[in-house]
Amino acid sequence: MTSTPPALGLLLDVDGPIASPITRSINLPEITRDLVALAHAGVPLVFNTGRSDAFIREEVVRPLLAAGLRADSRVHGICEKGAVWFSIGPQYGPAGTSEIHVDESLAMPIDFAAEMDELVQARFADSVFFDHTKRAMVSVEQLTSIDTEAYLAIQPVFDDLAMASLQRRGFGVRRVDDERPDADGAVQWRIDPTIISTDIESVVLGKDLGAKRALELLALDGALPLSWRTVGDSRSDYAMADWLDAEGYEVEHVDVRPSDGVPEKGYPIRVSASGAIHDEAGAEFLRSWLEQVA
Template identity: 55%
Template sequence: MTSPEPIGLLLDVDGPVASPVSRTVRPEIIDALIALAGAGWPVIFNTGRSDEFIREEVMNPMLAAGIPEGITFHAICEKGATWFSFDAGGATAVEVDDALALPAAFGSEVRRLVEDQFADHMFFDETKRAMVSIEQRLDVGNADYLDRQGPFDAAVLEIMQHFDMGVCRLAHHLPDSDDSVDYRVDPTIISTDIESVRVGKDLGAERALRLIEGEVPHTWRTVGDSRTDYAMADYLHEHGYSVAHVDVRPADGVPEKPYPVLTEGELTNDDAGAAFLLRCAETAVLPVVEPLR
């Protein structure tokens, strides 16, 4: 039998689910996610990744492992700008919020910047539909990539001024609330996203709740590897849900929050994600025990 009170899972992908080194998902995580969904837990991915990445690195391995009939997974991509669902029959059509998309000409100019000056360390992500992103090459060390990330981010801000895109800032220079900013440049440990300030993990959480068919669980676990991922738990807490956030890279600093923040000891990234998800799967899927007579 299954746990009587399913818990909702809202998962960042890079870090807790997919390795930031190989960009792939280990089989035990795939199995745990399928087991949790089979136990009635809504499993929703809330990521800055594109829908293509989720299909290739998450959905296809799940299909190969065997998604049971009647189970649906949801994927919020590009921090809420695109989304789709998938089940044993494959994926639905991708929904795109065109109001959040960056100008195509701007994306072309960023692609040219990468090709001309930064191609030795990063590549332009051709799969994004709304935001503009670059990513560390797999054959480049992270320290070398990070040395070039700062100059790239500065060059992008100059391009944004040229395209008259309004007020643009680096994400870590933004206050908690500033209605004057239109776009942000958001660097992570392996990428930089250039995006509307209206996208974010809180927007992803809002879309996630709308996608759930049937009763929405009161209790949630959100899982992420960066400070911006806390916005998932912030949104759920502010809207009356019971939530705890699992931080798989707490060394970056754990902020004070009105809800519990959980870690997996010394484990980080998908090591921590695997430990958390496997433990959840073990407790969510309980053996059938005959009552004593």
């Protein structure tokens, strides 16, 4: 356990900054190389993602282990926006992950998940797939065989059917600005459309909860960083930096897909100076941080 606070900690979304939104994997070898180098330089890394632990194990952990990630590195995973969490390293065996922790109180109703699975098979199987690796959320993801324009055309159709299904069960549900409370005026579930998927989840889940879980994990293996860099590709990812800022931490947020517009915040926001986006922008920033700590 380290007693000296690291100068820097990284809280990283995965799709976009680390994994290509096209291939859904780490497509740039320098990303894996620099992540491992940063970890070996004493920088804590936490992946804060809506992805499942199975996805992170296959697409992120395995490449890190293959690149030589050491057991003394401080690396953790927060999945499904805070519902699932674990630690990462070779000390946990060939899979590279510790025991998986799940907050079952935040899981979607089993019957709803089954209905959405059936709906995908019956009406949307040529466009999306149901992610059976999720433990708490219900996620439906674009097939890589169709283009973004085609996917975004069918996404709201599926989302509306999902909202109606939750309403039939007596729940309140929200999708972006469309809020449909229950009979008591409450909302329990959120439908979160992204550029490659729809996540259906508890309103408690989010990148802010993921940030809180991240610091709880890091507190178990050493001192907390003095400053933070958070990285994401959507407006919802700003919640990481919002939470850290509200808790009094020094933080800067990196937006690798600023086309949605960069909001005004009380902390610095960075975008690629070269105009790079997604994982190419992520690679640029990882390289710059490695140069600072090396």
